Amino acid sequence: MITTIIFDMDGVLVDSEYTFLRSKTEMLHAEGHLKEESYQYQFMGTTADFMWQTMKEELQLPRSVDEYIEEMNHRREEMMQQDGVRAIAHVQEFVKKLAAAGFELGVASSSRKSEIEHNLTELGLKSYFSQLVSSEEVVHSKPAPDVFLRTAELLGAAPENCLVFEDTRNGSKAAKAAGMYCIGFANPEYPVQDLVADEIIQDFREINIADLRNKREHF
Numbered sequence: 559m560i561t562t563i564i565f566d567m568d569g570v571l572v573d574s575e576y577t578f579l580r581s582k583t584e585m586l587h588a589e590g591h592l593k594e595e596s597y598q599y600q601f602m603g604t605t606a607d608f609m610w611q612t613m614k615e616e617l618q619l620p621r622s623v624d625e626y627i628e629e630m631n632h633r634r635e636e637m638m639q640q641d642g643v644r645a646i647a648h649v650q651e652f653v654k655k656l657a658a659a660g661f662e663l664g665v666a667s668s669s670r671k672s673e674i675e676h677n678l679t680e681l682g683l684k685s686y687f688s689q690l691v692s693s694e695e696v697v698h699s700k701p702a703p704d705v706f707l708r709t710a711e712l713l714g715a716a717p718e719n720c721l722v723f724e725d726t727r728n729g730s731k732a733a734k735a736a737g738m739y740c741i742g743f744a745n746p747e748y749p750v751q752d753l754v755a756d757e758i759i760q761d762f763r764e765i766n767i768a769d770l771r772n773k774r775e776h777f
Contacts, residue, residue, distance in 0.1 A: 603726030
């Protein structure tokens with residue numbers, strides 16, 4: 559029986575993927591690498607360290623990974639200050655209904671812990687989650703299962719009693735590697751990811767909360 563729901567943050571709770579895509583693309587353009595924004599899709603669901611180390615090696619970027627991450631975060635913060643922290647459509651109501659139904663809730667994200675806490679506070683959702691876990695706190699980032707397993711451990715839940723909401727291939731692979739039921743969120747505003755999920759939704763209003771506890775029967 560499902561007792562625990564774990565959410566990814568970027569692209570699932572917070573509409574923030576565009577800040578990663580735009581900032582990194584603009585930075586590469588400034589250094590003469592005229593990559594399309596679609597080049598960045600492969601990194602969705604991974605850590606900043608991984609994505610910039612990969613790009614540094616592939617494109618022979620001259621600066622350090624830390625310098626690129628610092629600039630990216632500065633650019634993203636400027637975007638979010640201008641736009642505000644935006645919730646994925648209907649997810650706030652969905653989270654509140656899950657909490658009211660008695661599910662334990664956690665977040666397992668590749669973003670920085672400080673960013674997770676800030677974004678959820680801005681959206682009025684922080685109090686609904688018992689645990690907020692960043693990939694900074696585990697050895698291996700997604701697509702390894704570490705962050706999901708650590709979140710389940712902190713919530714006192716066995717992996718087979720956990721259900722994950724993810725929007726990226728790397729994140730969904732991590733959830734399945736952790737032995738958890740995975741519902742993929744295919745946001746119609748973004749390109750389709752090759753999700754490794756047990757089922758896929760495009761809108762959180764599609765979910766019948768009363769059915770979630772029995773998802774393991776269809777695993």
